[in-house]
Amino acid sequence: MADYAPPLRDLRFALHEVLRTQDQGSVAGYPDLTEDLTGAVLEEAGKIARDLLAPLNVESDHLHLKLENGVVRTPESFKTAFNALREGGWTGLDCAEEYGGQGMPYVLNSAVGEMQSAAAMAFMMYPGLSHGVYSAISVHGSEELKNLYLPKIVSGEWTGTMNLTEPHCGTDLALLRTKAEPNGDGSYKISGQKIFISAGEHDLAENIAHLVLARIVGGPEGVKGISLFVVPKFIPKADGSLGARNSLACGKLEEKMGIHGNSTCVMNYDEATGWLVGAEHKGLNAMFTMMNEARLMVGMQGLSQGVAAYQHALAYAKDRRQGRALTGPVEPDKPADTLMVHPDVRRMLMEAKSFVEGGRLFFLWAATLIDAEKRHEDPVEREKAGLLIALLTPVVKGFLTDKGFETAVDMQQIFGGHGYIEETGASQFVRDARIAMIYEGANGVQALDLIGRKLPQKGGAAMQALIGEIKAFLKANEGDEELKAQFLDPLKAASKDMQEALMFFLEKGMKNPNDAAAGSTDFLHLMGHVCLAYVWARAAVVAKAALAAGTDERAFYETKLATGRYYMQRQAPETAFRLARIKTGSAPLMALADDAF
Incomplete structure (x- = not known):
């Protein structure tokens, strides 16, 4: 398999020449995004992606994670990589400094995220969803919840998940059955089953904060009666130290087409203790803060798998010799020309190159809108950016994942029969990319959201x-x-x-x-x-x-x-x-x- 090459020059071109982040003085933090600063951050992130994360990708594809006594055991290489991300501050790059983050703009975190996901998508899902949990609690949580959970999530000591889907309902959350009963002390008893929970159980962090959608007993029917709760694996004490094991457990690990290195769990809640995030019966408002961010991340995942597959296929096409150029031998002293002489191979490579480079610009442009919505000094501009990113979010998610998968398939095709053989690694990008079209709202749902909600907004x-x-x-x-x-x-x-x-x-x-x-x-x-x-x-x-x-x-x-x-x-x-x-x-x-x- 070809080594992953961080696209550092292309990222600098996007950030500093096309988007000109350093010149957007009205967006807090952007004047600090000098080429020297971003260059140093991206270079170090690229080294980690290439040297530490990319070697995990093939290993993760051949993992058969096991559930042992309620715990999912990950390999030592995962622990080494996770600790390196945590110790280097990468888990809190754009999180608030008051909770231990570095306070960088979202666009820089997005550029780093593309490299990390391209290098090892399944592994990066362990810390990945934690960012969405951070955002949901920081926007909707009480001060008590913020102070208790956010420093631990930012530091990477704890990770987070989102729990929406149930065996009988996915998109149609009105059918949700998980229930919440008040304990009388401000906490709730959460009971129910959630499925397809990415990184729902693992041994990389000491605690896992699950964000769970549930219906408070006696509340309204349908989506109007749904609330959001944080339900930790271990109940934290007031000082952040860990207390008793909560009454929740991973009941099963899913066997999947791809992303084998990530633990996709069935989570069972048996009167587990949880705390309300946001207002009663307003859970979807809080969860959508996380879901919208997750949808952008999934769009990035689709793009990143296209990037990785393209690099892999390009190296093969330049090396593999098959046939002669139609216009005559390009290297007559060799037994055959490389695949690069064939127009149809060129077509697939150009389709991929023009998509991944354009997709990168599109995704980073969307990331600047996230920053403008949160950081622009002008409230009118904040509102405009918010409307625009709301419109573009289903397009980022749906288009980049559809095209990312299509790109991975085309790049597999360049390998011919060898692309169907596991040892070349070409099929992993196809299998890993495929999930991005499905989770965090299947792409057909994204399309309906676009025309039904976002266009008329x-x-x-x-x-x-x-x-x-x-x-x-x-x-x-x-x-x-x-x-x-x-x-x-x-x-x-x-x-x-x-x-x-x-x-x-x-x-x-x-x-x-x-x-x-x-x-x-x-x-x-x-x-x-x-x-x-x-x-x-x-x-x-x-x-x-x-x-x-x-x-x-x-x-x-x-x-x-x-x-x-x-x-x-x-x-x-x-x-x-x-x-x-x-x-x-x-x-x-x-x-x-x-x-x-």
Whole structure:
């Protein structure tokens, strides 16, 4: 298997040249994101990803975790890596300093997270969800809960999980049965079963804080009666030391298609002691703070597996010799040319390269919106950023995971028959990437959320803001004829397709909701291509300016332009195909009776 190579130059390009984080003085913490600071952080994070985490990836794929006496035992290599992350402060990079974090912006944590996930996705899920627990408690928890839990989560001494799904209900949380009964002292007895709980039980941290959705006995029916509780594995004392073992347990480890190194648990709660997070019957509000962050993280996971699979396949294509170039031998002194001479191999590699580099820009742009929502000094800008990231979250999750999986499959194809043999490692990226399309809200649900909730939110203000931003960018750069032909015109065409799809939803969807729902996934992909076309066009402006200024990195910027042109010529036009499908409405989908299938 090829060694993982941290994309440090590409991350610097995204952060400092395209997004220009260091120049956004109105966002707290951004002026501190100098190239020297981020360079040092990213270089060290890259070393850890390459040298410490990446070697765990193959090992984790062959793990058969066992549940022994209620404890999931992980290998020593996991403990060594987890302790290194904890001791280096990586578990609290963007957490508040008052709880022991480093207070860095979310965008820097996101850049680090991509490298960590690309190196070892299954392993990084152990500390990964803890960040969402931190966010949920910091926003909705009482001061007592914050002071008790957050320092331990930030330090990595404790980890966290989210518990939503039950055997009989996943997306439809109105069917939730886990119950909570008041103990009379401010705590509750939590009883029920949760399934598919990532990192629900392990031996990497001394305690695990489970965030559990449950229904308080006597509360309203449906989603209006759901509350959120923190239910720890060990009940902490007031000073943070551990007390008695709580009455909860992992009942089973799931056997999965991928992410074998992560313990996916069935969790049983038998009158376990828990404490309310937020208000009674407002659990979804608190949980969505965590879920929305988790959805961005899962989008990053899809992207990261595409990155890792691309690096792996590229190394193989440059080394493997098969056949001759159609235009004549490239290396006549060799028995055959490398796979790199074949146009269809090039097609798959260019699809991957243009996606992962554009996807990285898109994901980091979304991360800057998270920062702006929390850190911008202007409340109007905070509100605008909040609307925009709410709109983009299902696209980040759905599009990046769909395309990340597609990329992993294409990269497996480059290996030919060897891609189907486990020893090459190509199949792991496919199997690991597949889950990202399912958990934290299956991608079909993300598409429905996009058209049903996010588009109409506040009268469509978020979509109007996105369209306005793209139009302003097009106007500002229309004087460059070469840029216009290669980047701006394709972006404009894709944006028009998106607006035409919106008009279809407005005209048809109000009369027949199925007409909108039938096109929801197509619209999510259409919008994903618009977003990547937009960030690629922004990258092209930067690259052209650098070349005009006489940079000594000509090859880097010329490669950026060539890769961006490929995306605009070969991938962005998919918006027209998606629009055509949207406009067929629901009739083709609903034509058959159930028994005709």
